[in-house]
Amino acid sequence: MSEQPPLEGLWTPVRTADGSFTLAHPVHGEACHSRAGAWEESRLRYARACRLAERARGERVLRVLDIGTGLGLNLAAALESVRGTSCRLEVLTLELERGVIEAALQLLERERAALEAELAREWSEALALLAAALRDPAGRAQGASVALRLMLGDARKTLPSAPEETFDAVFLDAFSPGVEPELWSAAFLREVARGMAPGSLLSTYSASTAVRAGLRAAGLRVGQGGRVGTKASGTLASPDLALEPFPPRLERRIDRRAEELRGEF
Numbered sequence: 001m002s003e004q005p006p007l008e009g010l011w012t013p014v015r016t017a018d019g020s021f022t023l024a025h026p027v028h029g030e031a032c033h034s035r036a037g038a039w040e041e042s043r044l045r046y047a048r049a050c051r052l053a054e055r056a057r058g059e060r061v062l063r064v065l066d067i068g069t070g071l072g073l074n075l076a077a078a079l080e081s082v083r084g085t086s087c088r089l090e091v092l093t094l095e096l097e098r099g100v101i102e103a104a105l106q107l108l109e110r111e112r113a114a115l116e117a118e119l120a121r122e123w124s125e126a127l128a129l130l131a132a133a134l135r136d137p138a139g140r141a142q143g144a145s146v147a148l149r150l151m152l153g154d155a156r157k158t159l160p161s162a163p164e165e166t167f168d169a170v171f172l173d174a175f176s177p178g179v180e181p182e183l184w185s186a187a188f189l190r191e192v193a194r195g196m197a198p199g200s201l202l203s204t205y206s207a208s209t210a211v212r213a214g215l216r217a218a219g220l221r222v223g224q225g226g227r228v229g230t231k232a233s234g235t236l237a238s239p240d241l242a243l244e245p246f247p248p249r250l251e252r253r254i255d256r257r258a259e260e261l262r263g264e265f
């Protein structure tokens with residue numbers, strides 16, 4: 001899809017096939033979303049896979065851990081999921097680079113008129129919250145149905161510094177293990193698993209055996225996430241919910257790798 005001149009911090013805007021935008025990293029060039037559709041990915045891979053809309057009808061509060069804030073599109077999809085319900089979201093969002101949020105703010109300003117109305121509304125709300133959180137010394141912002149906390153820095157450090165927090169949904173959306181392996185390490189996945197409440201769900205676009213094994217070694221049930229765009233499957237994890245199993249040979253491969261990882265702990 002089409003690339004445009006860079007924004008804040010040299011993040012490059014990319015228009016994706018569903019008309020929404022993503023940003024490509026200034027150094028390694030990987031895009032924050034699938035070029036087949038950034039907004040579609042946020043809605044289906046994260047908000048819908050974590051069953052937020054369905055759970056919002058029966059819960060007063062849903063606590064979301066958003067790993068890799070980026071452009072705030074996954075946050076926007078989470079906000080959309082609780083709209084029209086009395087459920088409130090409490091979101092902890094973790095981002096290494098302030099510049100990506102600033103680039104997203106510039107991008108929305110520049111492209112608002114080119115966006116589908118629903119996306120423009122949801123993304124504006126998410127980015128207004130993130131902008132308020134950037135201005136707040138404690139990184140906090142409030143909306144009508146959301147309390148947001150933004151922690152800037154390496155998630156391997158910021159997440160353990162919020163040990164009191166537990167979550168009903170986790171969006172694990174780091175750059176791919178090939179370019180940025182840090183947030184896919186078995187040690188970080190253990191830290192994420194530690195914060196997952198009973199009944200919680202984690203979703204990620206990664207279908208890597210090593211990532212699936214890392215989640216299993218962290219004590220989670222791990223299953224197959226559905227097709228989104230051109231990506232045939234992702235990964236779901238939960239401390240206790242039944243998930244769609246992998247084909248038997250792949251199950252055995254994940255089990256063997258998880259066993260090796262447990263031996264390394």
Ligand SMILES: C[S@@+](CC[C@H](N)C(=O)[O-])C[C@H]1O[C@@H](n2cnc3c(N)ncnc32)[C@H](O)[C@@H]1O
Binds near residue numbers: 032070174
């Ligand atoms: C794939 S993008 C996330 C897209 C985002 N979820 C969205 O909805 O727009 C990955 C994000 O993770 C951030 N990131 C990379 N390494 C990180 C780290 N160690 N700690 C926290 N965030 C990190 C990147 O700066 C980038 O914004």
